[in-house]
Amino acid sequence: AQKITQTQPGMFVQEKEAVTLDCTYDTSDQSYGLFWYKQPSSGEMIFLIYQGSYDEQNATEGRYSLNFQKARKSANLVISASQLGDSAMYFCAMRERGTGRRALTFGSGTRLQVQP
């Protein structure tokens, strides 16, 4: 069974600094996708970034980058130049492509607080 682990329940970062949110995963499937979502206090889940298991380069989207280390089964999210609006819950998620399942399996989340 697939599993996502986020070991940091909460993180603090100073405004304008970079922060890394950890995510490790466990799967027996060779083909899978990894996702990061942001959930502000309003509750909506905002899609941030995607990494496919066969992608050779780390995904980047603006200030977000995904540090993908396949052998270690880790997919850490790096946020550069943190802003106050980045304060939110962040969820790592995975979908195994080979099983026919399309639903995402989520980690327990990391609450990021950006301090001025």
Next chain:
Amino acid sequence: EAGVTQSPTHLIKTRGQQATLRCSPISGHTSVYWYQQALGLGLQFLLWYDEGEERNRGNFPPRFSGRQFPNYSSELNVNALELEDSALYLCASSLGLAGAYGQYFGPGTRLTVL
């Protein structure tokens, strides 16, 4: 382009009643997913619909059911409500079976069972 929409925003019910939640996917998306997020917990997969058919369901009892309409909108029904059903219910849509990329979420329906 309009995103995923959900209604109602908030819903208050009492134990034993039925709740109906609605979701409209992004235009062109044929897959709809339902997730439950209980307070302080992560998201748990409930149901997946594509092209009008239920494709997969999570580890939830049969009183959680739903359907997808010809216009790809979806409805989640929760029968015989229990206190622990109180949660944020999130709907997401994607490009269907061939879609390998992100699921896009709606704002959620917060269900409170008294």
